Amino acid sequence: MEPLGILQHAWKTDARLVGMALDGLSDEDLVKRPDDECNPLGWTLWHQCRYEDWVISGIDGQEQVWTAGAWHDKFGVPADPDQLGMRQSLDEVMAFKPTVEHLKGYSEAVREKTLACLQSVSPDDLDREVANPSGGTRTVGEALGILVLDHFHHSGQVTYLRGYLTGKGWFGA
Secondary structure, three states, X not given: OOHHHHHHHHHHHHHHHHHHHHOOOOOHHHHOOOOXXXXXXXXXXXXXXXXXXXXXXXXXXXXXXXXXXXXXXXXXXXXXXXXXXXXXXXXXXXXOOOOHHHHHHHHHHHHHHHHHHHHHOOOHHHHOEXXXXXXXXXXXXXXXXXXXXXXXXHHHHHHHHHHHHHOOOOOOO
């Protein structure tokens, strides 16, 4: 297995786990949260996908899935390619009302693009500079490293929130 193949395998495994976490949830479950100061599961997963979409588009130079697939229309929000769900107020977070269907669809579309991008990244690409959402640049290797960390943190949050909402047993035996 090539080094980037490890990332591809991890992303595929994570996609199955997050898909399982969404199975059986209602759209109303997506906006529930354990405390008034916490982000809900639906927003957390949407933010995770938006950041992944933004980073991967910076690496492969292609349009984001968000706009290319008109996902912004499906979610009922502006097409702003730089709206990643960062630095939003809790009021803004709670105004966002995703559906399970749209979250699954968008996350699957982003994942497909991510896996294709990882398949095409060469060792030389890892030193190429790309934009950083906070400003400035970073290398592709740094961007992928940060994306992996961010992605799996949020997947853990999503699966925790699933357990919080429905209790033990959702993961299976």
